[in-house]
Amino acid sequence: MAPNPDIMRAIAQLDYRVTAGDVAAKTGMELQTAEQGLLALAADVGGHMQVSDEGELAYAFPRGMQGILQSKYFRLRLQEWWNKVWGVLFYIIRISFGIVLIASIVLILLTIVAIFIAINSQSRDNNRGGGFGGNMGGNRIFVPTFWIGPNWFYAFQPPSQRRYYRQTQTRFGEEPKMSFLEAIFSFLFGDGNPNADLEERRWQTVATVIRNNGGTVVAEQIAPYLDDLGGSTSQELEDYMLPVLTRFNGRPEVSPEGHLVYRFPELQVMAKEHGARSVAAYLKELPWRFSEASSGQLMGAIALGAVNFVGALALGSLLRDAAIAELGGLVGFTSGIFGFLLAYAVAFLGVPLARYFWVQWRNQKVEVRNEQRQERAVALNQADDELQKKLTFASEFATRTLVTEKDLAYTTERDLTEQEIEQKDKIDEEWQKRLEGL
Template sequence: MPLNSKIMTAVEQLNYRVTVGDVATQAGLDIDQTERGLLALASEVSGNLQVSEAGDIAYLFPKNFRSVLRNKYWRLRFQALWDKIWPAIFYLIRISFGIFLVLSIVLIFVAIAIILIAMSSQDDRSDNRRSGSFIPRFWITPDLFWFFNPNPRYHRQHVRRQPKDPDQMNFLEAIFSFLFGDGNPNANLEDRRWREIGTIIRTNGGAVTGEQLTPYLEVSDHQRENEDYVIPVLTHFDGRPEVSPQGEIIYHFPTLQTTAKARQQRASSTYLQEYPWKFSQAGSGQILLAIGLGGLNLVGAAVLWSLLRDGTIAIQLGGLVGFVYSIFGVLVAYGIGFLGIPLIRYFWIQGRNSKINARNQQRQTSAVTLSRPDAALQQKIGYAQTFAAQSVVSSENLAYTTEKDLLEQEYERADAIDAEWQQRLNSTE
């Protein structure tokens, strides 16, 4: 089966010796997927299995297992190369939108200037012959340097007072951020959800109530009554329900009670919080500049269209003017989209964030209720703790490991038993 990158990352974070429960909690994966992934990884990199006397299994991996895999599979080598070059490719994609905007403005206003010069030249041809020189009546072109540095005096007086942010976007990156934003802030929401739930279960010894899970789930009032919202958690972490003498249900997760190393775990937050979408991480000045350039682009396109309406001038002048006329539809479409896309995205974000706030409020309410449990909930949590346990697969309680030959392990075990009996005899004497 294909190797899972999340499992490999979790193995590294857990110092290369893990149980299925360790990795499932760390990576936020379900038990079956984690178990299959660990077996596949151990098979590919010659990992070792360690079995405790209680029958629990720990996986031991070499610290250079990624190098072993890269040497073994060209696909992983290609993936490693792609991970290096993709940031550069994506950066070029990001700045291309800003470059196209600047080029669009330059082409439009240069074409306007050429047309106006040609029209002025026709009107003043007789005067030019007498004077021997030609001075156009006016010259229309944007001072692009002004847009990047609109007021040097203001810049010196105000901007220098603020410390420079090393992570601040440059102008071209800000254009992309203004157009499309900066990605989904909750792209890893499900991974965070399962990590938090796994950590809560482990913190409580592998047995919890449904109320202890609600701060990390979306639960409707109907689901809260029959607790069917716990079913995905039971499936994910191989849990099973247990019924108390009072008829209440708690949930037991034996696989998460086994760990390769005793760890004190705490959830990173009392409830799962979704992050609100931001319109853009660009500065307010950069956003205003982008809007201004977008408006300038549309104004220039409108002026140019008034000059090229019948296409006669474009045919007569040809060259750059003819080229701009041929792609004029593309320039106008880009100009409209440059301001239209962010406007649509702004209203979409407002609606999205209102739903996110409602879900966060619901989960926070569940967390507050859990922090102040009534007598019935305290009794239910107390019954769940009767199933709490932790089994550590340590090097001292191993019954078998693939690191050594089986016969050698039998000899070592026999020697250990003899040494233990000898110690007992000496103590009785």
């Protein structure tokens, strides 16, 4: 079983001595998963189980466990290497769309110039003005030139190895977060889901709320962090609490008035005392952004896309002449791939346009869910008498259990026989003190 990186990270953040409840509260994962992961990791790195007099379990790990695992598992080293390689490959993929765009523009312009040169050359050889469509206005050709982008050497540099132009910052009032070629990819496809870690944030927050309340909560305290609570019947029966109970091994308690509260014994156990941690009043999803690129970079991408599209249309009109289409060399090559060039030009502007409306639609959904969770948080803060009674009943079960090293009945760090002798001596001393007190 490969070590869970989330568990390893939580152990390091909690100073290498944890309970399953500590890890579940820190990561938001299921208690059973956390316990299995701790057992497997302890076996891999030489960690130790510690059992208190009351039967509670804690796990102690060596501080160098990451190094132990890296030396023990070739797979981890291979994964680490692949992560670095993939970072480079993904960067190449990101800039490749910008490279194709620039190559398309250059190829279209050079082909148009080559066509005009061929036409003018034919007109010099044929004073009758036939050939490829007549004299295009004499033997002199005017080829317009214009700047189609920023410093391309700069555009190829990764973000960590470049400095941004002061002119760009001054003109648009913001500092670019990526190179221009990366911005083209962002313009086309965006920058990923801003809520990719939503489930992790959800369960971390839920576990923290439970711990902050001594391991016992009411459903209304958890509702601001959940999504769809179901219909009115499901909400009345509090069915939406079932996934929380399953994940953190909780159980309901019923008050004399018939109100339900939910107790999570494992989350009441911790290896060290932790104060209440601040949490948001409700789980807030981040809105989707069209692009993280600066406004200047987006304007540049749109301008290049427009140049590419207009150039493709102009080239297409020229290639309709059968005589021109039959030219060899650069013109023949471009004519052969013209379908791809035109499709890329259309998609370069069409995909972002469609994605813009899709982002607006997604953000409307996100806003609705955020408003629903916010309303539940407001209802909790304005608790009525019935809810106050539930909260009071829940507080009766609130408690925290510390598994301190002084309370240990057993630990795998030491020989079992030695510990049994110490336990026997400890019991004898306690009985001796009781007898002396009589």
